Amino acid sequence: xxxxxxxxxxxxxxxxxxxxxxLNRLRAETIAFQMLNLFGGVFLCITAVSLxxxxxxxxxxxxxxxxxxxxxxxxxxxx
Numbered sequence: 001x002x003x004x005x006x007x008x009x010x011x012x013x014x015x016x017x018x019x020x021x022x023l024n025r026l027r028a029e030t031i032a033f034q035m036l037n038l039f040g041g042v043f044l045c046i047t048a049v050s051l052x053x054x055x056x057x058x059x060x061x062x063x064x065x066x067x068x069x070x071x072x073x074x075x076x077x078x079x
Contacts, residue, residue, distance in 0.1 A: 003047045010043025034071035
């Protein structure tokens, strides 16, 4: 039950980020967008690991890593 809850939270975070981007509520170059994707990817990857779903581990793990890189770029951006 715990992993089911974590997976729902992760999916909601990613979907909120995507919807906000499509509806022009967030830009991809914002901390909020990158954090939503980072935590969503991490939560879904945790669930995938618990179920040994290797394809989903790959997708969600890379999603989280790339979001972390994006977050780093936003945070260290020069004005």
